[in-house]
Amino acid sequence: MSILAKTLGRTFFQAAAVRALHVSAAVSGAETYSANRTTCTLVPGDGVGPELVYSLQEVFKAANVPVDFEAFFLSEINPVLSAKLEDVVASIRKNKVCIKGILATPDYSNEGELQTLNMKLRTELDLYANVVHVRSLPGVKTRHDNIDTVIIREQTEGEYSALEHESVPGIVECLKIVTAKKSMRIAKFAFDYATKNNRKKVTAVHKANIMKLGDGLFLKSCEKVSKLYPRIELDKMIVDNTTMQMVSNPNQFDVMVTPNLYGAIVDNLASGLVGGAGVVAGASYSADAVVFEPGARHIFAQAVGKNVANPTAMLMCGTKMLRHINLPTYSEVIQNAINQVLKDGKIRTKDLGGQSTTQDFTRAIIANLH
Numbered sequence: 001m002s003i004l005a006k007t008l009g010r011t012f013f014q015a016a017a018v019r020a021l022h023v024s025a026a027v028s029g030a031e032t033y034s035a036n037r038t039t040c041t042l043v044p045g046d047g048v049g050p051e052l053v054y055s056l057q058e059v060f061k062a063a064n065v066p067v068d069f070e071a072f073f074l075s076e077i078n079p080v081l082s083a084k085l086e087d088v089v090a091s092i093r094k095n096k097v098c099i100k101g102i103l104a105t106p107d108y109s110n111e112g113e114l115q116t117l118n119m120k121l122r123t124e125l126d127l128y129a130n131v132v133h134v135r136s137l138p139g140v141k142t143r144h145d146n147i148d149t150v151i152i153r154e155q156t157e158g159e160y161s162a163l164e165h166e167s168v169p170g171i172v173e174c175l176k177i178v179t180a181k182k183s184m185r186i187a188k189f190a191f192d193y194a195t196k197n198n199r200k201k202v203t204a205v206h207k208a209n210i211m212k213l214g215d216g217l218f219l220k221s222c223e224k225v226s227k228l229y230p231r232i233e234l235d236k237m238i239v240d241n242t243t244m245q246m247v248s249n250p251n252q253f254d255v256m257v258t259p260n261l262y263g264a265i266v267d268n269l270a271s272g273l274v275g276g277a278g279v280v281a282g283a284s285y286s287a288d289a290v291v292f293e294p295g296a297r298h299i300f301a302q303a304v305g306k307n308v309a310n311p312t313a314m315l316m317c318g319t320k321m322l323r324h325i326n327l328p329t330y331s332e333v334i335q336n337a338i339n340q341v342l343k344d345g346k347i348r349t350k351d352l353g354g355q356s357t358t359q360d361f362t363r364a365i366i367a368n369l370h
Helices: 002-008 016-026 049-062 085-095 117-125 180-196 214-226 239-248 260-273 312-324 328-344 358-367
Strands: 038-043 067-071 097-100 129-135 148-154 164-168 171-174 201-206 233-238 255-258 281-285 290-294
Touching: 038 085, 049 312, 049 358, 085 097, 085 117, 097 312, 129 180, 129 260, 148 180, 148 260, 180 201, 180 214, 180 255, 201 214, 201 239, 201 260, 214 233, 233 239, 239 260, 255 260, 281 312, 290 312, 312 328, 328 358
Parallel strands: 038 067, 038 097, 097 290, 148 255, 201 233, 201 255
Antiparallel strands: 129 148, 129 281, 164 171, 281 290
């Protein structure tokens, strides 16, 4: 991170200490003056991940957020510098909370380990529920307005399990595993989420008309769980129709629950509806820990070192994390700054049609911390 700090420069952060005094006054009370600080695991990720994480750290410093990071560089494409997976897992188990950039997945073709680091991390921690809240942001002009959809994806089984082999040359068999236990678990998570957040409808996304047993089991599990929540409507929609409905009428969706592969597709499609990968945050939950990471999983490798990446998604991961660890006032201060910068429209990164840099955007966020 020190190399990155030198690259980006620290000149525009010189007033951060003064500005933090004003922010501290705004977030007065036990939150500000508590001697207790929270330690969170930090995994910068690949591509522009370290640059985005640097932006997050500088905003946290300027806002005087009482959070310390235990950092690990974890990478599959740069294994020489990578920390050991077991050390990262141990840190997350200890701290219970992690902020993570996107990890690149190399194309192994027919060689190498089939399970990626992402898969191994999810398996070790049982991060079964991926939650991506896709919503329209102020000042970000898109085709559709007032989008507010939560996509809940089961991510420990299904197609993304690396259960494949070449039975004979030229014939590859890929196994899609669907279990009642994990289907019921993700369905209950979705309905619990809807209940807690005053949502009215859960849409189960499936392909049970073709995959009658596998997706049929997933759909039956959703139907069974829905009977325990009579105040929440269950809608069922085939995945190909879902994608068409999302681009034509996304406002019909409230909470969506999906198997692994469909969720990955729907997450990225929905992110495109509200401005792209740079403005959507996500999180992955187990029973004991949570990992906050951008909702659309792109490393933006072509932008590395160019100071052009949009840090909004990573900053919003930070605000979500602060709410999770019971620091809501800090979360609100930073989220309000994000909203104000986007609404003003004077500072925009290239993905939103502007020419501002990552550094410019971070400076603007800090200037609006009040």
